[in-house]
Amino acid sequence: MAPRTRAEALSRERIVEAAVELLDADGESGLTFRTLTERLTTGPGAIYWHVANKAELLDAATDSVVSNALAVETTGSPQDEIRTLALGLFDAIARHPWLSPQLAVQLSRSPWGSVTPRIFEDIGQRVSALGVPEATWFTATSALAHYIFGAAGQNAANVRVLDDVDRAEFLHAAANAWEELDSDEYPFMKSIAGQVREHDDREQFLTGVDLILTGITADAGPCGSSRP
Template identity: 60%
Template sequence: MAARTSRSPRRSEALSRERIIEAAIDLLDTTGETGLTFRALTERLATGPGAIYWHVANKDELLAAATDAIVTAALSREPADPSATPRARIHAVALGLFDAIDEHVWLATQLAVQMSRDPSGALAPRLFEALGRQISALGVPEAAWFTATSALMNYILGAAGQNATNGRSAVHPSRPDFLDSVATAWENLDPEDYPFTRAVADQLRGHDDREQFLDGLELVLSGIVAVHPAG
């Protein structure tokens, strides 16, 4: 009688760490952080908890891995032109992160949590490296690399996170309706106390979040190169 072939290699492949992280991201996207439990994962993956614990020790590790996977994919964006300038490469990184945070509503919070909890871990250095290399390529003096890269990273993550938060908290069924209601409220403010806010209310009404993000990015980059010119 022939010996029975073990099925463990097939199970191991089906329940790889990558597959578990993929399922965790799906759960985070659909149910939020509170919905990410090992019980929900076992149901989604049709397996037992032991198979998951073999690859991931706990929920914190799973959240860190999911965050890392999304960021790695976002940073893999490359400009279509291989001779793209450092500025264009910074745009690609920034838009990759902006779109990732916009698509995965839990990501902004986890980025802040992960970098605060473990600043020496892989996440912060990976973001710093992706942006810092291009800051260097812009000709910014080495003494200003840390400050310039920090300011750039803080803008990208802060603005992208705020955009995602605004999108989630809007009570109107569409973004234009939400912006219109806010702009109208601004226009009705006291003209003596809020002359500037009233003046820009119509710009708020018609703005595109992505274009505004890129305009802000250019302001930051222009400031960096103006304050720290090459050479």
């Protein structure tokens, strides 16, 4: 591979790319301007020329990953396109463990930044195409976005916890333990224990998206009908 030119090495895009690499490797604590200068073999002044501080760098890294996650080919019905976008975010959050807390920060502290409008626009356009009343667009889009962030974030947390554990064995042990619960106190838990053993996280996630879409489109008429 040819060496990067100085201009390429010091571009904002390369800085953000290196920041994402450091975040993926060591989380937020592993991203400092010192580690970044070492990764880029440059001085801190060159980095500060492009980004003012760590908070701006985290925002830029989050925006970059989210943009890539949403840059998927969406074809078909609005429901199918929403599923595709949701799954893109789900997979991105699974690949980048630091992303879920950063999205929470973006939503709560700076909803006017680039990330929240980008996500809401991409999902909201499809929600509006479902034929639901305009007065419900914000609520419906919020419900989808918060489910995506919550479910994907919990899945990412599970993946981290089970990083050194065989998933199948863990689920089998959990299912066995639930089956041993007292029938009078935990009838529901015992009834679903068998479903835990073989469930697919991505399919389970999409089932949740479908449940929300069914609720959103319940009164929308033919244009908002969900898949069979």
